[in-house]
Amino acid sequence: MLVSTKWLKEYVNTQDLPPVELGEKITRAGIEVDAVIDRSEGLANLVVGYVTECAKHPEADKLSICQVDVGGGEIDQIICGAPNIAQGQSVIVARPGAKLPGGMKIKKAKLRGEVSNGMICSLQELGIETKLVPKSYAEGIYVLPEKAEPGTDVLSYLDLDDTVLELGLTPNRADAMSMLGVAYEVGAILEEEVSLPEIEYAEAADSAESMLSLEVDAPEANPLYVAKVVRNVKVKESPLWLQQRLMAAGVRPHNNVVDVTNYILMEYGQPLHAFDYDSLGTGNITVRQAKEGEKITTLDDTERTLSAHQLVITNGTDPVALAGVMGGANSEVSDETTTVVIESAYFASDSIRRTSKDHNLRSDASSRYEKGVDPNRVIPAAERAAQLLSELAEGEVLAGSLIFDQLDKQERVVKVSPDFINSRLGMKIRLEDMLDILSRLKFNTEAVNNQLIIEVPTRRQDIQIEEDVVEEIARLYGYDEIPATLPRTDATPGGLSPYQAKRRIARHFLEGAGLLQATTYSLTSEAAATQFALEPTETTRLLMPMSEERSILRQSLLPHLLESLSYNTARRIDSAALYETGSVFLKGQDELLDEQEHLAIVMTGLWLDHSWQGEKKAVDFFVAKGIVEGLAEKLGLELSFERGEMDGLHPGRTAFILLDGKRIGVIGALHPSEQKKRDLKETIVMELNLATLLTRETEALVYTQVSRYPTISRDVALVLSNIVEAQTIEGVIRKAGGKLLKDVRVFDLYEGDRMDEGKKSLAFSLRYFDPEKTLTDEEVNAAHEKIIKALTESGAELR
Amino acid sequence: MEARLQELKNEALEKIQAAQTVKELTDVRVAYLGKKGPITDVLKGMGKLPAEERPKMGALANEVRAEVTESLEVRMVLLEEQAINEKLQSETIDISLPGRPAKTGNPHPLTRVVEEIEDLFLSMGYEIAEGPEVEKDYYNFEALNLPKGHPARDMQDSFYITEDILLRTHTSPVQARTMEAKGGEPIKIICPGKVYRRDNDDATHSHQFTQIEGLVVGEDIRMSDLKGTLSVFAKKMFGEDREIRLRPSFFPFTEPSVEMDISCFKCGGSGCNVCKKTGWIEILGAGMVHPNVLEMAGYDSKRLTGFAFGMGPERIAMLKYGIEDIRHFYTNDVRFLTQFQRTEL
Ligand SMILES: [Zn+2]
16 A cells, blocks of 8 residues: 555644654554655656647657747747657656756757757656556656646646655555555554545436436345446546546556546545446446356456356446456446446455456455455445546536445444453553543543443454454554563473484484585475385375476475585585485375475585595495484484385495384485486485384483403404395304304405405404403304304305 | 722713713613623622622622612613604694594574574473474464455465365464364464475575464463563574564464564664664564464463464574575575584574
């Protein structure tokens, strides 16, 4: 809502506050002023000029040489390029020394050999948006509607010496979508009275009923309809003040009839519509639900097909307007119109909202109906229109109105006790201060038995319950007056749940291990949705996605994390190691999805880079595996790994991660073709179901006594077929090792040329230990022999 | 014999002083004090002396021996120290060379902000509540006083999956679920999480973003309690000298509703580009829980009242760190992420 402060003064005394200060007061009281716009910004030294002569420039087709009376008896020659320039016009002249928005300074100039003492201006050159400039002047200079005294200062003549407040209205404050509504708000803030427009006009002897009949067949969607008939109107340009007020309010002037309806829309917040009486052709207005498939061409020249739940205004047979949204082209007011039917109505908000949404058509009218108009302004707005049409279009208003009225216009009563207000706020506001605020708001209030009985004006549809009154009192009393206290609830322990605490531990571990935390989008493309998913299900698609790229819920974190890696490598950041925790979305039993919190890791490039001491290590499977093992250890869990395959991963370098034998994750090197597709070098990925890890209860930590006895180490080097996994051999060792074997660790792997084809050498370090005593060589030898025997029996060869 | 001993002593002491290395000194020791050394030889000859002279001569020999030994030890300490110094000298490194980098990562800036807020409220006795990102229309809207057809819940603005299921547009459904689950008991929670809205991604909009909301329900919870809580939050998060101001606003699930501004942490209130010359920065929305919301969750709104607040960690991080484009949070540029390593304490 754009509020001209100059216009606002018609209704309320703004105490000559500077607009910025007024805006600040309005903001602090609850309606946010988004911007304070000075309409005269950048303008200086503009005067009214009168074109006494206008001739073609001999050297240029498109230029005219004008002699312009600029006041004080001076006639200046000005060259003008506008197509609509003509002798006898009053125009806006920027004389040498004048300033226009954007820092433009006007100087005396020569155009194709002819002197030009300034410039004749269009409205755009004065900083008015093209969409607000009347169509007839959109392509040229602005011609003042009435002859004005040459030399007059343009800023005041055009009401550009004005400041506009741009209000950012919340949906509850529909009352402030009108100048009167804003006046009531400002009046309450500044403790000033509001003066309403005085409506007075002469009526013709003939009655409106003599020319028009009215029928409303949809009283629920349209409980109040007022029609007035104005005869012998002269359709023409509106006077300057009206055009300027509309432009200041962000509305384009058309002609006096349309402008009057828009003016009252802005003034009262009540949408009006004007029909050309003769085009109706029937002398009848019938409001009814549309017939399914019925068609109407609206004012924007669009043919629209209607549905039965939409409300239309008809001439008894055919639709002539889409009620409350937009008029029909067939009944539009034109220059030839002589008799006008003015509609002022109350349409139910849900009906309008639906229709407006169906047709994707929002207008100043529909947005007000959607939020609810004031039932008590429908009839006054129609009267105000009649008045202005008689004044500005020389119309003859027929006596009376056609009215269909089943609307409840009763004021709502809200009862609330001062104690309630104070206890909700934590304040001690005195009763008389509350009464004062309510009277400033023009809420009729009676204080009876420690109870405020408040009659809420119908313009304030948002005040419905006690809490709404609490807010009204508080906002005008001042939120700064509310003290700062803390809740007096019983002390609560608060704190993280075990799950949340473990998630933080996991995150801190991963960061300590050298990974950067990433965040990616949950929405992805069909193709990426199930790639790398551990247990892919049917995908979940949005009803109305914004793009195919973001249309499906992800089932794996990896595709977007890999995209992040590619993003980095494309920017020459060759090494990166990222992790993310986040939800994947699977189809579940419930109507809601099965959301699982996952953890994923991606890494590419160098893991260690400390070259000057000869340390350099590229990422590999085992770097990632080590992190996963470390994480499990931190969480008190034991994971195992089983060779596996997954699309997109290297078939020889992929393993599933198991917890208690159940698959909970995957780890592997990205498949070379996948790497190529993503423009990545050797890349390792890992994803696991984090929720499974975090929901698992861990055992209590019990200290094991540190033994006084030493451990004894023995190494064993084996030659094996290279398809045998270390894990298998370790199993054999552990099984044969008995209770003295404390620990088994791989310490060497050799697969080079010195081995026979298909063989590898694997060396283990074994540690023996007895918590009760120092082991003797004999005891260790016996245990070790058993292991060697088991190993040779399993096909391993001692090296 | 006495003369011989004196001579040997002087000779030994001279050689000790002349020794320049530990090795040379060790040679002197072996030469004079060893079993085959001259002093031993002299002592061996003691047998030939008359018995009454033996003790005197023995004492003298021991004296000489002791003197030589002491001198040797003193010299040895010196030479050893010298040797160590020479060795250390030769082991000098260029301490200006770079150290081996400790491999370390860091949290995402949003996590950093969220965790800071979480910790603050955890210390005030709050719990953290979480809920699904794919939510029922009921919890996302209806239970929050946004019935079907309410203008603030346009299909255009939300990602629906079916008529009744959508990606949550705020974390408020977690509040609705918690209230329902608590069955009328007092509540003190904060709800962090991802939320989604049908926005085109640009420098200031993101179809996915983060929210943290808080909810306190109890007997006689007042608006002043909200103001006090938010004031503690603002000071902890943005600095002790921050002031807050509340402005009336509107949210369907609270009444009264407010927006909270903090005095600008960059200019302190005099006006700058961060606060758009106003001296104030809008940080969050809040209000007293609407009685409809309480009643719908099974609370007696006459007996229990509450307050709620909600804020966007993206906005806070952008303000706090001066980040200019919201898309940075989701691109994962390593050059961006690694900047959030160090502490600010
Ligand atoms: Zn500032």
